Amino acid sequence: xxxxxxxxxxxxxxxxxxxxxxxxxxxxxxxxxxxxxxxxxxxxxxxxxxxxxxxxxxxxxxxxxxxxxxxxxxxxxxxxxxxxxxxxxxxxxxxxxxxxxxxxxxxxxxxxxxxxxxxxxxxxxxxxxxxxxxxxxxxxxxxxxxxxxxxxxxxxxxxxxxxxxxxxxxxxxxxxxxxxxxxxxxxxxxxxxxxxxxxxxxxxxxxxxxxxxxxxxxxxxxxxxxxxxxxxxxxxxxxxxxxxxxxxxxxxxxxxxxxxxxxxxxxxxxxxxxxxxxxxxxxxxxxxxxxxxxxxxxxxxxxxxxxxxxxxxxxxxxxxxxxxxxxxxxxxxxxxxxxxxxxxxxxxxxxxxxxxxxxxxxxxxxxxxxxxxxxxxxxxxxxxxxxxxxxxxxxxxxxxxxxxx
Numbered sequence: 001x002x003x004x005x006x007x008x009x010x011x012x013x014x015x016x017x018x019x020x021x022x023x024x025x026x027x028x029x030x031x032x033x034x035x036x037x038x039x040x041x042x043x044x045x046x047x048x049x050x051x052x053x054x055x056x057x058x059x060x061x062x063x064x065x066x067x068x069x070x071x072x073x074x075x076x077x078x079x080x081x082x083x084x085x086x087x088x089x090x091x092x093x094x095x096x097x098x099x100x101x102x103x104x105x106x107x108x109x110x111x112x113x114x115x116x117x118x119x120x121x122x123x124x125x126x127x128x129x130x131x132x133x134x135x136x137x138x139x140x141x142x143x144x145x146x147x148x149x150x151x152x153x154x155x156x157x158x159x160x161x162x163x164x165x166x167x168x169x170x171x172x173x174x175x176x177x178x179x180x181x182x183x184x185x186x187x188x189x190x191x192x193x194x195x196x197x198x199x200x201x202x203x204x205x206x207x208x209x210x211x212x213x214x215x216x217x218x219x220x221x222x223x224x225x226x227x228x229x230x231x232x233x234x235x236x237x238x239x240x241x242x243x244x245x246x247x248x249x250x251x252x253x254x255x256x257x258x259x260x261x262x263x264x265x266x267x268x269x270x271x272x273x274x275x276x277x278x279x280x281x282x283x284x285x286x287x288x289x290x291x292x293x294x295x296x297x298x299x300x301x302x303x304x305x306x307x308x309x310x311x312x313x314x315x316x317x318x319x320x321x322x323x324x325x326x327x328x329x330x331x332x333x334x335x336x337x338x339x340x341x342x343x344x345x346x347x348x349x350x351x352x353x354x355x356x357x358x359x360x361x362x363x364x365x366x367x368x369x370x371x372x373x374x375x376x377x378x379x380x381x382x383x384x385x386x387x388x389x390x391x392x393x394x395x396x397x398x399x400x401x402x403x404x405x
Contacts, residue, residue, distance in 0.1 A: 002101035003028030005308060006090055008080040008246065009106030010034035011043065013275030013297035015062050017104050018073045020305030031074040031098065033090070038130055039065060039075070044294065046133035047157040047237075048324055052164070055137050057130060080107075083250035085268055102308060105247055105258055105266075105273040106301070109240035109292065114149060118211035123218040124234045127154055136235065140165060143233040147171075147221045149208050151178040153323040155237035156195065160326035162235075163198050170229045171195070171202045172221065178202065182321075184342050184355045187330065187367050194328060203229070242277045242290065255279055257290040262314040264304050272307075274300035284316045284383075285335065293321050318383040320375075333378030334365030343390045346371055354378075356393040363387040373400070380404055 005021060007014045010032050018030050034040065041060040050060065058064075068075055078092035089097045111126040113119065123139065126132050136158075146162050148155045151173035163169045175181075177188035178195070196202060203223065210222040211234060220228045244254040252266045253259040257279025264272050264280060275297040279290045299317035306313060321332040328351065339357035346353030354374040355367040363386075366378030377400045381387070392398045 002088065002099055004031060004098075004100050005029070005102050005104065006031050006033070006098055006100035007104045007106055008033045008090065009108055009275070009277075010036070010040040010075070011106060011108050011275065011297065012294050013108070013301045014104070014106035015040040016298045016301030017106065017274070017305050019071070020302045021308065022071045022073065024305055024309040024311075026305075026309050028101070029074070030072070031076055032068075033076050033078055033080055033092070033098075035077075035079040036129060036131070037077070039063070039068075041130055043128070044322075046130065047127045047154045048161050050130075050133050051137050051140065051158070051161050055134060057134075060130065080246055083246060083271070085250055085271070088270060101270070103271045104304060105271065105277060106275050106297075107243035107246055107258075107273075107277045109242045109276040111236070112239045112241050114208065114211075114236045114238060116208055116210050118213050119236075121211055121213045121218050121234075122216060123232065124211055124236065126236050127158060128240070139233060140167065144168060145170075145231040146233040146235055147208075147229050147231040148235050148237065149221070150237035150239070151175070151180075151202060152182065152237055152239070153179065153321075155235070156191065156325050157323060158235055158237065159195065159200050160198065163195075163200050164326065168231075169200045170221075170231065171200060172206060172208055172223065172229070173202060173204050174207045176204050183330070183332070183367055184336060184339065184357060186342055186344060186355045187369065190348060190353075190369060191325060191328070191330070194326065198326060240276070240292065242279075244277060247271075247273065247277075259288075263307055263312055264300055264315055272304045274304055280315060282316075283314055284318070291319050293319060295320050316383075318379070320379055329370055329372075331368045331372065331375035332365065333368075333375055334363075334382045336365035336367060339364060341390060343393045345374060345393050345396065356388075356390065358387075358390055361387075361390075363393075377401075377404065 039061045082091040145168040148159045148171045206223045206225050212220040220230045222228045242257045247258040248254045258273035260273050260280050303315045323330045336357040341358040343356045352370045357365040368375040
């Protein structure tokens with residue numbers, strides 16, 4: 001019997017599977033397919049801290065090379081191109097075939113490309129990989145004016161970083177507020193005010209229709225309302241597309257992700273899928289979902305590693321997220337979509353507050369700005385299905401720790 005656990009993808013999810021297997025005393029072969037010319041690394045700093053730094057890739061690595069050698073985790077440079085489920089082999093672009101006992105698809109997601117004329121000009125850049133971030137980092141000192149397309153987490157993190165470096169910054173957003181799909185209007189309003197106070201111009205309800213250029217260089221972004229924003233750099237953050245093609249070509253069911261069950265198995269018992277690429281049936285929330293977060297990637301990895309080492313369990317990770325924008329830290333516990341009441345705790349004016357989100361009187365999520373204790377409270381109480389009343393949440397004299405007890 002083949003005891004090789006082959007992991008396609010060396011991001012947060014793939015790395016964590018390998019580590020968790022060794023922590024669980026798995027003695028078989030572990031091989032990690034890495035399609036980037038770097039050791040496995042952290043992605044969150046790429047849109048902020050790395051751009052502010054001197055550009056040391058080693059600061060991003062999960063572990064040094066010696067760690068993988070000591071743990072007998074094979075790092076294989078290459079890109080997976082095909083799965084032969086009958087032969088239980090993975091074909092790499094190099095032509096090499098690797099046999100597996102169990103295959104973990106941690107293929108992640110890729111940037112959604114801007115689909116407008118001239119979007120392929122040299123100074124239209126993205127921020128998802130280390131190589132992309134390094135290009136942006138090197139270009140920033142020579143550029144004066146950037147247009148950021150997309151006011152989600154990545155776009156705003158970069159916008160704040162660019163403004164902090166003295167660049168002129170315009171942000172283009174089709175929605176009527178920043179981070180509209182992710183946070184409450186109260187949080188959006190706060191970050192709008194903070195970014196505009198820093199000198200960032202945010203343009204709502206418009207989309208980019210063309211990248212204007214001259215001699216192959218970016219000169220501006222044309223908008224759907226007829227205006228043109230002058231610039232010499234464009235950074236695009238309009239979401240991602242899950243990498244499902246490898247699974248789909250192998251006949252595995254896919255939709256807005258690779259479809260897996262409650263234990264993160266595909267319909268093939270020898271193949272799991274985790275992280276940004278996995279569309280899983282959440283027994284906790286009673287719906288099928290795909291979650292893009294470090295927490296989800298690492299928790300799903302641990303769940304699969306436990307199953308492969310004899311401790312199968314239903315995946316029931318509770319989602320949480322964060323975003324560092326300028327001097328502000330946004331932390332979110334839970335999924336706040338569908339809320340019907342928002343209660344603020346703390347002080348917006350003092351830049352330390354939380355939005356407690358309710359549905360039918362039940363707490364479903366906590367969005368915190370520079371208020372870590374509330375975030376920790378949310379991460380502890382929400383998975384238990386417990387709640388505090390809206391009145392208690394709004395009352396600063398009410399002891400949240402006591403409510404946990």
